[in-house]
Amino acid sequence: MHPGAGPEVKSLESEQQAVRMERLNLIGEAAASIGHEMRNPLTTARGFLQLIGESAEGQPLRDYFNIIINELDCANSILSDFLLLSKNKSVEFNLQDLNSIIQDNHPELQAEAEKDHKSVFIKLGSIPSLMLDKKEILKLIMNLTLNGIEAMKPGGIITISTRTEGDQVVLSVKDTGKGIPPHLHDILGTPFLTTKESGIGLGLAVCYSIAARHNATLAFITGDQGTTFNLRFPAD
Numbered sequence: 001m002h003p004g005a006g007p008e009v010k011s012l013e014s015e016q017q018a019v020r021m022e023r024l025n026l027i028g029e030a031a032a033s034i035g036h037e038m039r040n041p042l043t044t045a046r047g048f049l050q051l052i053g054e055s056a057e058g059q060p061l062r063d064y065f066n067i068i069i070n071e072l073d074c075a076n077s078i079l080s081d082f083l084l085l086s087k088n089k090s091v092e093f094n095l096q097d098l099n100s101i102i103q104d105n106h107p108e109l110q111a112e113a114e115k116d117h118k119s120v121f122i123k124l125g126s127i128p129s130l131m132l133d134k135k136e137i138l139k140l141i142m143n144l145t146l147n148g149i150e151a152m153k154p155g156g157i158i159t160i161s162t163r164t165e166g167d168q169v170v171l172s173v174k175d176t177g178k179g180i181p182p183h184l185h186d187i188l189g190t191p192f193l194t195t196k197e198s199g200i201g202l203g204l205a206v207c208y209s210i211a212a213r214h215n216a217t218l219a220f221i222t223g224d225q226g227t228t229f230n231l232r233f234p235a236d
């Protein structure tokens with residue numbers, strides 16, 4: 001995909017998005033049922049462990065209980081992401097100012113980047129209000145930003161920007177990282193696809209799923225100077 005994409009590249013992008021979505025929808029249907037079914041026993045087990053850990057008899061083993069509880073929390077957070085792939089996930093759309101959402105969360109994103117000696121800049125253009133599920137859009141921005149942070153060397157910069165392009169509103173997350181290797185381009189967004197040792201591979205799948213629920217397209221431009229993800233909201 002190239003900068004300044006013309007109509008041909010755009011139609012290729014929407015074709016690729018359709019293929020990605022078909023793949024996601026298959027998994028999404030299973031995600032909802034499996035996710036819910038697994039969550040209940042995990043929650044019950046966590047509750048009892050906490051109870052025992054806090055009792056007098058449980059005191060000597062308290063540290064172990066805490067480790068197990070942390071591990072259960074990890075599993076739960078993977079399930080939460082997996083549930084976001086569910087096709088029929090409930091959404092709460094409200095007319096929102098995307099710029100304010102970005103501005104309000106800039107300190108948290110910057111703090112995340114600083115831990116790794118990187119920075120997050122924002123460049124907000126004049127855009128109309130949009131029908132958004134705020135939690136979902138934040139999750140998308142967070143996932144793209146984290147991927148950017150993970151792809152860059154110390155000193156790297158993420159730029160989150162908004163603008164209007166024709167009658168579309170575009171949200172971009174740009175990094176100065178190593179770029180996405182070509183062999184991943186077509187399969188990006190497949191759940192559990194990861195090149196990271198500690199990655200789960202759900203970040204982008206969740207982003208594509210959120211984009212689809214917003215009727216928006218998500219596409220990327222990448223090279224050895226870095227990667228930009230563009231989320232395009234349709235015109236009203």
Ligand SMILES: Nc1ncnc2c1ncn2[C@@H]1O[C@H](COP(=O)(O)OP(=O)(O)OP(=O)(O)O)[C@@H](O)[C@H]1O
Binds near residue numbers: 148227
């Ligand atoms: N901005 C980026 N620059 C370079 N590579 C990227 C970028 N974003 C994604 N990738 C590649 O795509 C893969 C999938 O990304 P995704 O966010 O879905 O999963 P992950 O980051 O590996 O794990 P998770 O997000 O679940 O912690 C990554 O492992 C990485 O190889």
Ligand SMILES: [Mg+2]
Binds near residue numbers: 147202204
């Ligand atoms: Mg990720």
